[in-house]
Amino acid sequence: xxxxxxxxxxxxxxxxxxxxxxxxxxxxxxxxxxxxxxxxxxxxxxxxxxxxxxxxxxxxxxxxxxxxxxxxxxxxxxxxxxxxxxxxxxxxxxxxxxxxxxxxxxxxxxxxxxxxxxxxxxxxxxxxxxxxxxxxxxxxxxxxxxxxxxxxxxxxxxxxxxxxxxxxxxxxxxxxxxxxxxxxxxxxxxxxxxxxxxxxxxxxxxxxxxxxxxxxxxxxxxxxxxxxxxxx
Amino acid sequence: xxxxxxxxxxxxxxxxxxxxxxxxxxxxxxxxxxxxxxxxxxxxxxxxxxxxxxxxxxxxxxxxxxxxxxxxxxxxxxxxxxxxxxxxxxxxxxxxxxxxxxxxxxxxxxxxxxxxxxxxxxxxxxxxxxxxxxxxxxxxxxxxxxxxxxxxxxxxxxx
Amino acid sequence: xxxxxxxxxxxxxxxxxxxxxxxxxxxxxxxxxxxxxxxxxxxxxxxxxxxxxxxxxxxxxxxxxxxxxxxxxxxxxxxxxxxxxxxxxxxxxxxxxxxxxxxxxxxxxxxxxxxxxxxxxxxxxxxxxxxxxxxxxxxxxxxxxxxxxxxxxxxxxxxxxxxxxxxxxxxxxxxxxxxxxxxxxxxxxxxxxxxxxxxxxxxxxxxxxxxxxxxxxxxxxxxxxxxxxxxxxxxxxxxxxxxxxxxxxxxxxxxxxxxxxxxxxxxxxxxxxxxxxxxxxxxxxxxxxxxxxxxxxxxxxxxxxxxxxxxxxxxxxxxxxxxxxxxxxxxxxxxxxxxxxxxxxxxxxxxxxxxxxxxxxxxxxxxxxxxxxxxxxxxxxxxxxxxxxxxxxxxxxxxxxxxxxxxxxxxxxxxxxxxxxxxxxxxxxxxxxxxxxxxxxxxxxxxxxxxxxxxxxxxxxxxxxxxxxxxxxxxxxxxxxxxxxxxxxxxxxxxxxxxxxxxxxxxxxxxxxxxxxxxxxxxxxxxxxxxxxxxxxxxxxxxxxxxxxxxxxxxxxxxxxx
Ligand SMILES: [Cu+2]
Numbered sequence: 001x002x003x004x005x006x007x008x009x010x011x012x013x014x015x016x017x018x019x020x021x022x023x024x025x026x027x028x029x030x031x032x033x034x035x036x037x038x039x040x041x042x043x044x045x046x047x048x049x050x051x052x053x054x055x056x057x058x059x060x061x062x063x064x065x066x067x068x069x070x071x072x073x074x075x076x077x078x079x080x081x082x083x084x085x086x087x088x089x090x091x092x093x094x095x096x097x098x099x100x101x102x103x104x105x106x107x108x109x110x111x112x113x114x115x116x117x118x119x120x121x122x123x124x125x126x127x128x129x130x131x132x133x134x135x136x137x138x139x140x141x142x143x144x145x146x147x148x149x150x151x152x153x154x155x156x157x158x159x160x161x162x163x164x165x166x167x168x169x170x171x172x173x174x175x176x177x178x179x180x181x182x183x184x185x186x187x188x189x190x191x192x193x194x195x196x197x198x199x200x201x202x203x204x205x206x207x208x209x210x211x212x213x214x215x216x217x218x219x220x221x222x223x224x225x226x227x228x229x230x231x232x
Numbered sequence: 233x234x235x236x237x238x239x240x241x242x243x244x245x246x247x248x249x250x251x252x253x254x255x256x257x258x259x260x261x262x263x264x265x266x267x268x269x270x271x272x273x274x275x276x277x278x279x280x281x282x283x284x285x286x287x288x289x290x291x292x293x294x295x296x297x298x299x300x301x302x303x304x305x306x307x308x309x310x311x312x313x314x315x316x317x318x319x320x321x322x323x324x325x326x327x328x329x330x331x332x333x334x335x336x337x338x339x340x341x342x343x344x345x346x347x348x349x350x351x352x353x354x355x356x357x358x359x360x361x362x363x364x365x366x367x368x369x370x371x372x373x374x375x376x377x378x379x380x381x382x383x384x385x386x387x388x389x390x391x
Numbered sequence: 392x393x394x395x396x397x398x399x400x401x402x403x404x405x406x407x408x409x410x411x412x413x414x415x416x417x418x419x420x421x422x423x424x425x426x427x428x429x430x431x432x433x434x435x436x437x438x439x440x441x442x443x444x445x446x447x448x449x450x451x452x453x454x455x456x457x458x459x460x461x462x463x464x465x466x467x468x469x470x471x472x473x474x475x476x477x478x479x480x481x482x483x484x485x486x487x488x489x490x491x492x493x494x495x496x497x498x499x500x501x502x503x504x505x506x507x508x509x510x511x512x513x514x515x516x517x518x519x520x521x522x523x524x525x526x527x528x529x530x531x532x533x534x535x536x537x538x539x540x541x542x543x544x545x546x547x548x549x550x551x552x553x554x555x556x557x558x559x560x561x562x563x564x565x566x567x568x569x570x571x572x573x574x575x576x577x578x579x580x581x582x583x584x585x586x587x588x589x590x591x592x593x594x595x596x597x598x599x600x601x602x603x604x605x606x607x608x609x610x611x612x613x614x615x616x617x618x619x620x621x622x623x624x625x626x627x628x629x630x631x632x633x634x635x636x637x638x639x640x641x642x643x644x645x646x647x648x649x650x651x652x653x654x655x656x657x658x659x660x661x662x663x664x665x666x667x668x669x670x671x672x673x674x675x676x677x678x679x680x681x682x683x684x685x686x687x688x689x690x691x692x693x694x695x696x697x698x699x700x701x702x703x704x705x706x707x708x709x710x711x712x713x714x715x716x717x718x719x720x721x722x723x724x725x726x727x728x729x730x731x732x733x734x735x736x737x738x739x740x741x742x743x744x745x746x747x748x749x750x751x752x753x754x755x756x757x758x759x760x761x762x763x764x765x766x767x768x769x770x771x772x773x774x775x776x777x778x779x780x781x782x783x784x785x786x787x788x789x790x791x792x793x794x795x796x797x798x799x800x801x802x803x804x805x806x807x808x809x810x811x812x813x814x815x816x817x818x819x820x821x822x823x824x825x826x827x828x829x830x831x832x833x834x835x836x837x838x839x840x841x842x843x844x845x846x847x848x849x850x851x852x853x854x855x856x857x858x859x860x861x862x863x864x865x866x867x868x869x870x871x872x873x874x875x876x877x878x879x880x881x882x883x884x885x886x887x888x889x890x891x892x893x894x895x896x897x898x899x900x901x902x903x904x905x906x907x908x909x910x911x912x913x914x915x916x917x918x919x920x921x922x923x924x925x926x927x928x929x930x931x932x933x934x935x936x937x938x939x940x941x942x943x944x945x946x947x948x949x950x951x952x953x
Binding site: 013014015021024028029033038039040041042043044050055133135161163167168170171175 | 510513516576577584585613614616618623631632633641
Binding site: 017018021028032034043049068072090093094146147150156204205211222223225230 | 294303377
């Protein structure tokens with residue numbers, strides 16, 4: 001073996017001096033990436049704020065048309081997946097290759113559960129015509145649901161701007177869901193790299209960065225859940 | 233007593249160019265997870281009791297706390313360098329700025345001149361949607377409730 | 392893996408290793424070596440070629456537009472074609488040329504060198520962002536071919552909701568270009584923070600780097616909002632989600648908020664790098680330490696942050712709330728402070744300097760004059776009462792061309808002339824460079840100063856036809872545009888001749904104390920910086936020597952004899 005200080009650091013890219021420098025740069029880069037992700041979602045939250053303040057009745061009735069139990073279930077699932085992600089990082093940092101792989105798989109599985117629940121929610125809305133904007137055309141059970149939701153929220157009529165609510169609902173959850181899918185894909189990639197033994201106590205940066213991304217996806221959902229599902 | 237230290241390295245690690253992780257205990261992660269789940273239960277609980285205007289405030293405050301837990305412990309901003317914290321904080325501040333300034337417009341339109349920008353065509357008197365004056369001109373934003381046949385489980389109303 | 396193999400793998404191949412006698416251009420050959428390179432210099436050069444092509448395309452559109460405007464009514468094209476032309480001119484110039492121009496091309500080339508790094512923090516990401524730029528450009532091309540975008544580069548709703556879907560192609564193109572910009576910015580911030588060589592502390596950072604750094608902050612924080620805006624716009628157009636379309640209860644003015652939350656800060660993405668180059672060039676051609684170094688550096692950061700607070704000044708007549716309007720107007724005036732700080736510090740740097748007026752310096756001095764006019768007329772537009780009169784007139788067109796062309800493009804040209812010998816290894820013909828400068832400078836002022844007059848007399852922007860009384864000024868403006876065109880042709884020939892048969896440049900043809908000069912391309916080994924980039928009194932004779940290496944040897948031999 002090489003006796004040089006970092007001679008066995010095959011993971012160290014040529015333009016860095018030390019593993020610490022490489023790690024710190026990667027981490028800063030990741031936080032900057034997360035900052036831009038935040039601003040990206042921030043735009044959606046601004047649109048949400050504007051229309052919620054304009055169309056409060058549509059927002060109340062709209063949120064009663066969503067199943068808050070499904071939302072709560074998905075929140076718990078994502079929080080749990082954040083926990084498994086952080087445990088994957090911990091396992092990688094302590095050099096436990098097997099546990100790293102298993103925790104990554106668990107995270108992917110939980111993300112899968114989230115998407116399945118999401119699928120059922122979407123499927124129902126498509127079925128009863130709770131579609132965004134110009135496609136909003138409730139029929140069948142949907143009409144009964146609207147009557148029920150209006151009664152529950154004390155609104156005497158059908159808010160015209162339910163279509164705007166569902167427009168934003170689909171865009172916000174859709175963009176978030178896309179991020180979940182991307183996260184699943186990246187974690188699958190990390191699982192494969194871990195399986196090949198690319199990570200060690202000295203180098204687990206990619207797992208850590210993936211987990212950071214995953215936590216951000218979780219944070220977005222932490223806000224989406226009460227803002228969409230829980231409006232009184 | 234915990235046998236595992238909360239962080240295996242002090243911040244003043246030797247400057248040997250190696251990466252020194254603050255490996256947190258599994259116990260801490262479990263505690264954070266339980267807190268997050270607890271807060272979620274609290275949010276749902278707050279929803280089922282009617283707090284009126286305060287429901288939104290409660291939802292946002294609890295969500296912010298949850299997000300803070302994730303950021304501080306799971307994402308380990310707790311042990312991170314100051315600049316990474318600044319990056320995160322900066323992004324949040326700029327979202328706040330974006331929202332505050334935009335809503336300073338959308339919530340205060342047509343205060344000085346009620347017709348400014350509200351009409352699509354001054355001759356026909358048609359109002360633009362999306363402005364407060366426009367909504368009022370259209371007779372409010374509510375349409376009639378649909379008439380549902382008695383005992384319908386949805387089949388009857390199907391087109 | 393055997394121990395030997397492991398040891399073998401332990402020594403990573405250095406893709407930047409350039410053998411003796413070769414340089415970054417010649418050490419590898421073939422298209423593939425360029426397309427797969429992670430060398431920041433080669434990536435910078437590929438960006439440079441790409442943005443120059445975009446600039447050429449945008450410039451051709453500009454000349455066509457000015458030709459159409461020679462006479463009221465139809466001159467060479469129909470009104471619809473004219474509308475498409477000015478949209479393409481704006482969109483190409485803004486998204487494909489100006490925004491990536493200085494940071495992605497010159498910044499990529501010089502950022503690592505000036506801080507003593509081997510490369511940017513994430514070289515592969517750097518190459519990826521170039522590819523993303525190309526993909527975005529392809530979508531923009533599809534939009535041009537597929538046809539019919541006449542919304543202007545701002546894509547305002549509800550107009551952009553109408554018509555066919557070719558606007559969607561353009562939207563996707565710009566969306567993708569935005570990601571290229573974000574990744575470049577992210578890369579640069581990480582590079583400045585983590586890749587500096589020993590001795591390169593923040594108070595020694597060249598002002599070019601400070602400018603690029605402040606730009607990168609905007610790129611990371613503002614561009615994602617453009618991305619979500621365009622995503623919502625495309626979704627609105629295809630699905631009709633009811634966010635921007637008033638017919639569905641959406642708010643077209645909200646689109647303007649979204650768009651300008653990005654696009655006002657984007658003005659600083661465009662101008663800060665120009666200012667950054669001017670700071671370098673002024674110091675070099677005055678042979679002086681920059682006056683008020685920290686003030687120039689911090690004013691860049693201040694501009695980057697203040698730029699986020701003023702976007703509503705584009706919306707004074709949009710039906711925006713009067714309260715928002717007043718706040719945005721008041722804040723707009725704050726922006727003048729850091730801009731003024733820069734101007735005064737540059738002037739103070741010139742004071743008692745030993746000034747030489749070579750072509751890079753000419754462009755930089757022109758920058759100061761033109762940017763001052765552009766900036767001050769911006770205050771007219773930030774004032775509520777005058778903006779009501781001037782909004783959407785040629786006054787606005789003249790204002791932002793003074794900032795973007797007189798500012799950014801002149802800054803870019805200054806940098807291109809200044810660093811040309813470093814990038815290509817060759818000198819250019821200074822006389823023809825000055826001829827080109829005079830043509831571009833005069834042409835520019837003739838073109839756009841007449842537009843200030845046109846606008847203040849009420850000529851609306853984006854109009855195909857106009858009243859007869861405006862024709863003399865429109866013709867003057869078009870004449871100026873042709874002079875600019877001739878100037879650029881002269882410049883192109885001058886640079887082409889330099890590439891083909893220019894004299895070999897020495898390491899430091901301008902005798903600058905900047906860090907990027909005294910070494911061939913990157914530093915051979917990690918440097919330790921012991922002086923500032925403008926410390927002419929501390930630079931060695933070798934560092935400031937303007938001739939070639941052979942001439943230096945001859946010079947030393949002569950000295951030895953004496
Ligand atoms: Cu502006």
